[in-house]
Amino acid sequence: MPIYLDHAATTPLRREALEAMLPYLTEHFGNASSSHGFGRRARAALDEAHEIVARALGAMPREVVFTSGGTEANNLAVKGAAWAGKARGHRVITSSVEHHSVGHAMRYLEKFGFEIVELPVDRYGRVDPDDVEAAITPKTILVSVMLANNEVGTIQPIAEIAARVRRHKGVLLHTDAVQAAPYLGIDVNALDVDLLTIAAHKFEGPKGAGALFVRHGTNILAQQQGGAQERYRRAGTEDVAGAVGMAVALELAVAERAATAPRMRGLRDSFAATVRSSEGVQETGHPGERLPGIASFVAPGLEGGAVTMALDLGGLACSTGSACVSGSNEVSHVLSAMGYPEEEARGALRFSLGRTTTAAEIAEAAEMVVRTLAHQREAAAVLRAQEMAALVRALAPGDATADHVGTEAPAG
Ligand SMILES: Cc1ncc(COP(=O)(O)O)c(C=O)c1O
CATH class of the missing domain: 3.40.640.10 (Type I PLP-dependent aspartate aminotransferase-like (Major domain))
Known part of the structure; x- marks a missing residue:
């Protein structure tokens, strides 16, 4: 499920x-x-x-x-x-x-x-x-x-x-x-x-x-x-x-709020603490003055769209920000206004809990997010190394491989 x-x-x-x-x-x-x-x-x-x-x-x-x-x-x-x-x-x-x-x-x-x-x-x-x-x-x-x-x-x-x-x-x-x-x-x-x-x-x-x-x-x-x-x-x-x-x-x-909101806040906080432990991840939004159900982050160097797609394939539905921005190439105007540079805002992730979200779901989701972020970071590092190698070859004077930029397998 x-x-x-x-x-x-x-x-x-x-x-x-x-x-x-x-x-x-x-x-x-x-x-x-x-x-x-x-x-x-x-x-x-x-x-x-x-x-x-x-x-x-x-x-x-x-x-x-x-x-x-x-x-x-x-x-x-x-x-x-x-x-x-x-x-x-x-x-x-x-x-x-x-x-x-x-x-x-x-x-x-x-x-x-x-x-x-x-x-x-x-x-x-x-x-x-x-x-x-x-x-x-x-x-x-x-x-x-x-x-x-x-x-x-x-x-x-x-x-x-x-x-x-x-x-x-x-x-x-x-x-x-x-x-x-x-x-x-x-x-x-x-x-x-x-x-x-x-x-x-x-x-x-x-x-x-x-x-x-x-x-x-x-x-x-x-x-x-x-x-x-x-x-x-x-x-x-x-x-x-x-x-x-x-x-x-x-x-x-309204009738259930007094019970729902603190329960959601507890789940949210434990989820956020686990995700924050991922390398480079920063939580966005106010530390205290915030809704009980939204946990939002930026993962600099990663693409929020690629992370959410990988999570979706693994069975977790979340988003990069607001539903209307998802799917477009636009960077969130909210994160930009908050002072996040474009390369950080591109790694935006939003997880939002509901009344029916369970502790078991949160534990499973947190673990999946940490794992996925680690995979994405490794993939991004390989890609960067490939791009760097191609650039070096392209710049090397008289190097015949310059014609094949981007088609070579990465070294090592
Ligand atoms: C803060 C906020 N305002 C307005 C809307 C728009 O509401 P609706 O989807 O009912 O048109 C949304 C929906 O995402 C929202 O989050």
């Missing part, structure tokens, strides 16, 4: 959520906007899902807007707040380590004349709250900083950032809590944010379901036009089953 350590990419749908969803995919299939019995049944389930999600976040049901996931919720928050605030100002502040669903939404806004300020982070990926305050001008309308990073697990000091933002009237604060939601106690009032994003598939809910908390009285411009759903903030027939599944999964994650 393969071991799955990529829960930051997505989690399996938990049985309780699936069972709660099934009736709304079958006999209770009504459109929640219809006035007949089928519709009323769907509406009641949707209303209850709003109540459950709101309770889990410390919000009011009307402050929860259901979306098709984290990406849509982030786009709605960032673009919706920017367009709604355009008359007051055009300056938007964010960090250099956001998920692309925030970062690329910012780039989109830039095309329309918004001024985007991307704050630096320290070696651990943390934003300095004082930098946030220093960047705020009378033209600032929005600050968007994630609660926890998806590649390295670093938790941002959002409550401290909120305290700075609150000194400036009219500036909204958004946080992307997609990775944090299942593991940190989320209370929108304690965090003092105006907008907060969650996504169901990160806490064993269905894919394609998410929510944006929009504080009562906060003005955002809807990003799609159509019906009056979600109080005019998100047009389109609601995914009742998705909302129900998300609500059940979130309620369970």
Whole structure:
């Protein structure tokens, strides 16, 4: 049975959520906007899902807007707040380590004349709250900083950032809590944010379901036009089953958090300690202020893609960073912002545990990672020696073998 350590990419749908969803995919299939019995049944389930999600976040049901996931919720928050605030100002502040669903939404806004300020982070990926305050001008309308990073697990000091933002009237604060939601106690009032994003598939809910908390009285411009759903903030027939599944999964994650998070942290820490013992490997992210389930590293001189491929062949699923960067040749913008040079960032590895990860899986995975890294390092050393030998031959004056660069077997 393969071991799955990529829960930051997505989690399996938990049985309780699936069972709660099934009736709304079958006999209770009504459109929640219809006035007949089928519709009323769907509406009641949707209303209850709003109540459950709101309770889990410390919000009011009307402050929860259901979306098709984290990406849509982030786009709605960032673009919706920017367009709604355009008359007051055009300056938007964010960090250099956001998920692309925030970062690329910012780039989109830039095309329309918004001024985007991307704050630096320290070696651990943390934003300095004082930098946030220093960047705020009378033209600032929005600050968007994630609660926890998806590649390295670093938790941002959002409550401290909120305290700075609150000194400036009219500036909204958004946080992307997609990775944090299942593991940190989320209370929108304690965090003092105006907008907060969650996504169901990160806490064993269905894919394609998410929510944006929009504080009562906060003005955002809807990003799609159509019906009056979600109080005019998100047009389109609601995914009742998705909302129900998300609500059940979130309620369970919150109820189990006190037991799940420390158990995961213990497993994570022992896994990280073993992997760190590999030659040259450095752990990335904050040593203490981090999510309990993400262990991330760089293995300088190795290619993260080659290591994850070898691990996959051996029966361990993990990733090089965020799922959207995997498979491309791009170096992680998160590690670059944290000051890792390209040759180190190329060796990025991320292992993310879930609620169902076992101690036996962690022990087996740690051993497999150490072994694979050793093999990869040996292979890289042989390759380097081959390249060096070829170079030496190519540079040797009058050497007939120069025509055969790269085709010779390595010496020794
Ligand atoms: C921090 C963060 N924000 C946003 C998203 C996007 O969420 P979704 O996959 O639901 O669109 C992800 C998903 O990887 C994420 O990790």
